[in-house]
Amino acid sequence: MPDPSTDLITLGRRIRHHRKLRELTLDQLGARVGVVGSQLSLIENGRREPKLSLLQAISVELGVSVPELLSGEAPDARTALEIELAKSQAGPLYAALGLPVVPTSRNLPLETLESLVGLHRELTRRAGESIATPEEARRANTENRLAMRALDNYLPDLERLAEEMLASVGHTTGALTHRSVSLLAERLGFTLIYVDDLPHSARSVTDLANGRIYLPPASIPGGHGLRSMALQAVAHRVLGHTPPQSYAEFLQQRLEINYFAAACLMPQTASVAFLQAAKQRKDLAVEDFRDAFGVTHEAAALRLTNLSTSHLDMTVHFLRVGEDGAIYKAYENDGLPLPVDVTGAVEGQLVCRYWAARGALARTNRTTEFYQYTDTPAGTFWCATQTGKTDGGSFSISFGVPFSQAKWFRGRDTGMRQVSRCPDESCCRRPATELADRWSENAWPSAKLHAHILSPLPSGKFPGIDDNEVYSFLESHSGS
Template identity: 50%
Template sequence: SYRALGLPQLRVGTRVPTEVLEHLVGLATELRAQRSKPTATPEEARAANAALRSSMRERGNYFPDIERAAAGALARASYVGGALSQGMLLSVVAQHGFSVRFVPDLPRSVRSLTDLRGNRIYVKQEPVGGHSARAVILQALGHFLLGHDTPRDFADFLRQRVEANYFAAAMLIPETAAVAFLRDAMSRRDLAVEDLVDVYSVSYEMAAHRVTNLITHHLELPCHFVKNDASGIIYKAYQNDGILFPADITGAIEGQRMCRQWSGRRVFSAPDRFSPHYQYSDTPAGTYFCVAQVDPRADERGYAISLGVPFEHSRWFRGRETTDRVKSNCPDGECCQRAPLTLAERWDGMAWPSARAHSHILSALPAGSFPGVDDVDIYEFLDQHAAD
């Protein structure tokens, strides 16, 4: 780092004052810290997301190396099937030299914190409806089993996060058993996300995302996945079936608003939003069969999770007999992005909304090797618990 600055070599002799040495050491420490901070603007983050999603689509959202790592970890712990119990989970963690501590005072900026000196994974026991402690622990373990190092930049941070999440899902819904389960359901024309939720005791979101990992690679079924809130803002999305998501000029989908006719929007007005909502959607890219459900484990705002496939593959899924069929012309503005002419003529210029401020869109993402993590908080926490 010093040579890269192009400065002359500094000869440190006995006559160099201690204050100067302290000054140099302080500058060197800060230079090292600054070089490790993968700060990104919202635009850079969206571009990184778009690139990562393209990579996932090319491989059908299937990561064979991570599948093998998860299968190996389960085999060493003598896993025999079914939902991964907490006892089996702790056995898996112990097999790799780590222990788990549940604490009430975990720093707010993290879901888990690993002490690499004491090989402890600290987790806060979340209340019902929060993140699954099993998934959080396995995500932390996945970083080490997958050989992750300090992220080089924000794109590397995102990649590592996706891989750790994939590892946790592959541990909680193991490939071999899950594929056999899905094949059997397909033979009965009864594929359904909620069955994986029941069998493996995972969230609806994890089960739906795990289906996208497996059904293209093993069952040759293209698909799409979306997570959105009640206003239609997209938080996560994936597709390899040709459906057209709303996107900005960089190709980013996150933060865009989905069509009002899509199942992820309509489920919020369904009589029972916590039960599967089935529908067919005629779109400019073709007709799709989709099932959406508001995840009951999500926070109070609620998020809809949608899984869909092209019309010709609907025959394999539960709910295909639905008569609910809608037409969506989005991204054509005449579909639902502009108000009907009569309403626009009546209210144009007569409305002044006070919008919620989303201050995060105006600034760079939080700096740090792990964006958004407060280093002071985590170091103080580790120091406090080191003697426990």
């Protein structure tokens, strides 16, 4: 039998090509090799795989070797178009349209064949553009979160890769310098270039042709430092990423580059040593971890979720919550009852008003971490919360553990304690009866509209990226 990987459509078209060169009909060739013409027709159309003995007989009659018949190359330009059309029509994308298949016979005019192939190419291109509706994004985010929860948010292969890369540029301890990041890029054949006119839809742009990574000249709001952005751009190359074929793949790539960047900024060996020493002293603190490696509070808290279960033997949770109480990011493997919608998504869900993630935003003094114990239907949890502010508004970062693990952390002696009954709506969502009676018929608020939740991301090769803007940018800089 032919190799299972043999392209039957190409094989069939090559047999037909050489049969036509010999000026043989299907019935004539069939009589010579011992099969009926209809069976040969199925083989030539890629619908039936010939036995090896039959393939050998055909090769003898056509005067062509078996390896030549099995070649993956089309015998001529016309046949190449026929093969492409046949494959396109056999694929799931075309099948989903419910349209009839156009026979790719020699009677099909060349102009028609070229038009049909062109239409299929455009259909494939458009389908390949990663267009993400809010629903699709939420589903993909949920799948990602649950997958990482099953792994305790820990990716050992990326940890090892990050340490190998750091060792290659001589980085051992302390905060990772911009110089070391530049050396990492240079080892991969890239130069970091800082520009003022970076496309508004992109955090960075990599010019693969000229070996350049373009970055903004200064840190952007939200704690995304230049080192992190550069490392994320480098990570795409280190990890061998190709343009994402779906929004889920796009999110997976984002997860991997963020993880790699964090593992470089806070290397596993040095981080674990630092954290284990702090745990032994019963003085673990996100702010100390943050300061030791020169990163943002959010980055340090997220990095703790990577290392706590695998190296500190603790289950944990993390929250980034906006000033309206909605979740932007969340992770837990300690049983904290995160609010979820019917699909299991947490993004955009409101956390309980009694959780520290919301309570800290109401505090007048936000310069220090806020500690709190919270009794929930799933048990008691301790957390440390820090607040920040961007152009988009205030936010809080919370890192916490179950009650039994609080003994390892600074702030464990806090007297702040709250009780949360959520998701029971009587906890903090349902208004008091007397207030509802007074105002339910006398209030007409106008809600803020978050337009971004109603629209899909701009379509293009990469979700959210304006291709025209990026390509124009690269063209303008290619000669510099």
